[in-house]
Amino acid sequence: MTFEPTRAAGLARLAEFVPRAGRPYAAERNTDRGPGDRSNVSTLSPWVRNRLVTEREVVEAVLQRHSLDAASKFVQEVYWRTYWKGWLELRPSVWAHYTAAIEPAHAALTSEDRVTYEAAIAGRTGIEGFDDWARELVELGYLHNHARMWFASIWIFTLRLPWQLGADFFLRHLLDGDPASNTLSWRWVAGLQTVGKTYLATTQNIEFATEGRFSPRGLATVAPAVDDDAPLPVPGPAPQAAAVPPGRVALLLHDDDLHAESLDLSGAEVVAVASPAATSRDGSAAPVAEFVAAALADGRERAGTHYGAEASVLDGLTASAILPWMHAHDVRQLVTPYAPVGPVRDRLDALERALAPEGVTLTRVLRPWDALAWPHATRGFFPFREQIPALLQY
Numbered sequence: 001m002t003f004e005p006t007r008a009a010g011l012a013r014l015a016e017f018v019p020r021a022g023r024p025y026a027a028e029r030n031t032d033r034g035p036g037d038r039s040n041v042s043t044l045s046p047w048v049r050n051r052l053v054t055e056r057e058v059v060e061a062v063l064q065r066h067s068l069d070a071a072s073k074f075v076q077e078v079y080w081r082t083y084w085k086g087w088l089e090l091r092p093s094v095w096a097h098y099t100a101a102i103e104p105a106h107a108a109l110t111s112e113d114r115v116t117y118e119a120a121i122a123g124r125t126g127i128e129g130f131d132d133w134a135r136e137l138v139e140l141g142y143l144h145n146h147a148r149m150w151f152a153s154i155w156i157f158t159l160r161l162p163w164q165l166g167a168d169f170f171l172r173h174l175l176d177g178d179p180a181s182n183t184l185s186w187r188w189v190a191g192l193q194t195v196g197k198t199y200l201a202t203t204q205n206i207e208f209a210t211e212g213r214f215s216p217r218g219l220a221t222v223a224p225a226v227d228d229d230a231p232l233p234v235p236g237p238a239p240q241a242a243a244v245p246p247g248r249v250a251l252l253l254h255d256d257d258l259h260a261e262s263l264d265l266s267g268a269e270v271v272a273v274a275s276p277a278a279t280s281r282d283g284s285a286a287p288v289a290e291f292v293a294a295a296l297a298d299g300r301e302r303a304g305t306h307y308g309a310e311a312s313v314l315d316g317l318t319a320s321a322i323l324p325w326m327h328a329h330d331v332r333q334l335v336t337p338y339a340p341v342g343p344v345r346d347r348l349d350a351l352e353r354a355l356a357p358e359g360v361t362l363t364r365v366l367r368p369w370d371a372l373a374w375p376h377a378t379r380g381f382f383p384f385r386e387q388i389p390a391l392l393q394y
């Protein structure tokens with residue numbers, strides 16, 4: 001299984017998967033047959049993560065072939081991603097709290113814990129399955145959803161390591177590593193997301209769902225919720241769509257959205273396109289950095305062709321990289337796809353502050369998919385799920 005970082009490769013994977021997105025997916029998706037057979041899931045997440053292929057395209061392709069009834073499980077899974085993004089968007093402090101906890105969690109490891117941590121990330125704990133998933137993650141940058149759940153559960157409740165360090169390990173190695181889906185899934189396993197409800201991986205479940213490939217012994221038999229002194233924040237307001245400025249604009253692409261062709265930029269004249277050369281995901285493992293760099297190049301080239309504008313490579317999402325490029329094109333208005341909570345957002349916030357004194361505006365273009373769905377992420381996934389038929393109408 002390989003992940004080629006181009007939109008064309010993502011669309012090919014989607015086309016290949018669509019026939020299986022109905023009842024076979026619903027019935028078989030929970031089985032992890034190993035990296036040699038991923039035919040029961042889509043493996044689309046690395047492309048969707050960077051929006052080389054959008055959620056909307058994925059869902060539309062599936063619903064052209066299947067009824068919503070037949071494909072409801074798959075459509076709901078895609079909306080899990082949207083839900084997590086919306087949940088974090090309404091509660092950005094959860095991301096800030098997590099990122100601030102990583103270094104202290106490292107520093108607080110006892111020497112014994114440190115040995116366990118090093119063994120866990122190297123796949124040397126002696127726990128069947130867990131070690132295989134650690135190596136699979138590092139080598140392939142992808143894990144089946146259930147392997148992610150089992151790994152996180154064993155990390156927290158059997159190895160008793162801080163969940164933040166496990167989430168960080170995932171985020172650095174997953175090609176689809178996503179601030180919302182990753183952080184909130186780890187929190188969910190730890191019992192922080194649905195307060196008090198944890199996820200306990202059991203030998204029987206792993207044996208059953210891996211079709212006997214793994215039968216780990218000595219797993220924790222209880223999963224007490226992890227303590228966290230920060231209460232769940234009250235959801236804040238959802239972002240509102242900003243009007244795209246009319247006239248000449250420069251289009252800035254980034255890790256979080258690389259399908260500029262489907263952004264609604266009506267009224268604007270795109271005179272230049274650019275994206276950074278490298279990912280904004282600091283600390284990414286080399287395969288992730290390479291995947292995102294190539295995805296950024298793919299998105300930039302397509303956008304340049306689509307808008308008939310020169311496509312440039314920038315040395316980062318900073319004012320010092322962006323202003324000379326904008327001056328060269330004699331443009332004062334910058335537009336960019338909306339970046340949800342995460343490292344790109346942090347850079348755009350700093351960029352906007354640095355551009356303001358220069359008289360350059362930054363407009364973030366929010367997609368209708370997100371604008372409509374995120375306001376519903378105020379509670380759990382089940383009330384959110386009720387909105388899916390209405391969300392699909394727009």
Ligand SMILES: Cc1cc2nc3c(=O)[nH]c(=O)nc-3n(C[C@H](O)[C@H](O)[C@H](O)COP(=O)(O)OP(=O)(O)OC[C@H]3O[C@@H](n4cnc5c(N)ncnc54)[C@H](O)[C@@H]3O)c2cc1C
Pocket residue numbers: 029041042043044045046048049077078079080081082084143144145146148149152170171174176177178179181182183185186189
């Ligand atoms: C501890 C843990 C960490 C995770 N970290 C990430 C992460 O960093 N990035 C990420 O994209 N997903 C993450 N997930 C969610 C999920 O495991 C992956 O999205 C899924 O396995 C991707 O494989 P697929 O494309 O074959 O999924 P499919 O089963 O084919 O699903 C189709 C699409 O739906 C979305 N999706 C499916 N399940 C979920 C889910 N539970 N949550 C959110 N979106 C989902 C993905 O975009 C996926 O591509 C995590 C789950 C756990 C338990």
